[in-house]
Amino acid sequence: MFYEEKCTLCGECLMKCAYLAYPEEKAKAEFKKLIDGESTPVTSECITCCACNMYCPEGANPFDLINQRQEETGTFPASEKSLGMMSMASQLPPEVTKGKPGKPVLNLCTVDFVPGAIEGQLFDGLTITKGGDYFCYIGWIHVGKPSMVEENAQKFVDNLAKVVKEVGAKEVICYHDDCYALLANKVKEFGIKLPFKPVHIIEYLRDYVKANKDKVKKLNMKIAYQQPCASRYTFEKDKMLDELFELIGVERVDRKYDKMGALCCGGAQGGMTTFPKEEVEAWRMKNLMDAKEHGAEAMVFLCPLCALSLRSRAKAQDMEPYILSNLVRLALDEKLTVGGAGKVFE
Numbered sequence: 602m603f604y605e606e607k608c609t610l611c612g613e614c615l616m617k618c619a620y621l622a623y624p625e626e627k628a629k630a631e632f633k634k635l636i637d638g639e640s641t642p643v644t645s646e647c648i649t650c651c652a653c654n655m656y657c658p659e660g661a662n663p664f665d666l667i668n669q670r671q672e673e674t675g676t677f678p679a680s681e682k683s684l685g686m687m688s689m690a691s692q693l694p695p696e697v698t699k700g701k702p703g704k705p706v707l708n709l710c711t712v713d714f715v716p717g718a719i720e721g722q723l724f725d726g727l728t729i730t731k732g733g734d735y736f737c738y739i740g741w742i743h744v745g746k747p748s749m750v751e752e753n754a755q756k757f758v759d760n761l762a763k764v765v766k767e768v769g770a771k772e773v774i775c776y777h778d779d780c781y782a783l784l785a786n787k788v789k790e791f792g793i794k795l796p797f798k799p800v801h802i803i804e805y806l807r808d809y810v811k812a813n814k815d816k817v818k819k820l821n822m823k824i825a826y827q828q829p830c831a832s833r834y835t836f837e838k839d840k841m842l843d844e845l846f847e848l849i850g851v852e853r854v855d856r857k858y859d860k861m862g863a864l865c866c867g868g869a870q871g872g873m874t875t876f877p878k879e880e881v882e883a884w885r886m887k888n889l890m891d892a893k894e895h896g897a898e899a900m901v902f903l904c905p906l907c908a909l910s911l912r913s914r915a916k917a918q919d920m921e922p923y924i925l926s927n928l929v930r931l932a933l934d935e936k937l938t939v940g941g942a943g944k945v946f947e
């Protein structure tokens with residue numbers, strides 16, 4: 602939700618945006634147009650990375666206003682393919698694999714794309730949900746239709762709550778940052794009460810490692826982290842990520858395109874009709890070369906879509922790709938049956 606009363610029209614959001622990078626006066630003027638509901642190129646140029654919600658010094662959530670105007674004006678250039686993918690996600694057949702009674706539910710949403718990612722002791726006994734019934738709809742912000750998120754939020758919560766009750770769980774672990782953004786942030790705006798506790802996968806992994814310190818073999822590895830767009834809604838858990846990295850002996854390289862400066866993996870940008878492939882590719886390479894130049898030996902992903910987007914390109918730059926949970930499994934001395942981030946195309 603955009604908080605107009607907090608906005609001082611400083612223009613920081615559009616000045617710091619890596620993609621728009623407007624000069625100060627233009628940034629102020631275009632943001633004023635957004636507030637006043639006037640036409641502005643921002644609605645078609647913004648790639649929906651959510652980063653300006655973090656850039657805003659007042660906590661006004663500028664991206665939420667941009668996204669709202671994108672929908673109202675219909676000016677966001679979403680490709681037919683991305684719109685089709687969003688519609689398809691809610692049609693995916695639902696699947697519930699019941700675990701031990703009382704153990705948490707792990708929601709894979711609709712992003713169970715990385716074979717071999719949900720294996721091993723970390724997931725023993727968890728009940729696993731996935732498919733259209735367990736889709737959080739946050740992805741719709743990337744096609745310029747945020748109203749779909751609110752319209753479907755209660756249904757998503759109710760579907761999870763039903764499984765939680767059936768298996769006597771208290772917690773839902775969110776494998777995807779999008780689901781956590783919805784359950785830990787957006788539901789408050791929508792006035793939805795949760796009958797369970799949402800737990801971010803990072804918190805779950807950190808706590809698991811803390812409780813099993815004796816099993817950990819420190820990896821002594823330098824990695825670059827690819828931060829998901831939706832992480833900006835609940836960035837406070839980034840401290841837990843650093844704790845987790847320390848526990849497993851991993852150094853997160855201090856690079857330009859991480860944390861505040863993180864770039865889109867190319868997925869959201871590539872889903873717009875306005876960017877030629879070469880331009881999307883150039884942004885991806887900037888991101889990867891930044892990681893490489895800062896000494897990363899591996900590229901770590903939380904979001905499976907980011908992994909699909911960058912895993913082969915990272916490998917081509919001699920950085921081994923890992924889904925975060927697989928990196929933890931490596932530290933627990935487990936074998937990765939399908940590599941760190943599924944199949945990599947050489």
Ligand code: SF4
Nearest residue numbers: 618647648650651653
């Ligand atoms: S969401 Fe990302 S691309 Fe859009 S204006 Fe904000 S920082 Fe720029």
Ligand code: SF4
Nearest residue numbers: 608609611612614657
């Ligand atoms: S939304 Fe925040 S960063 Fe953007 S103009 Fe308003 S106060 Fe400044």
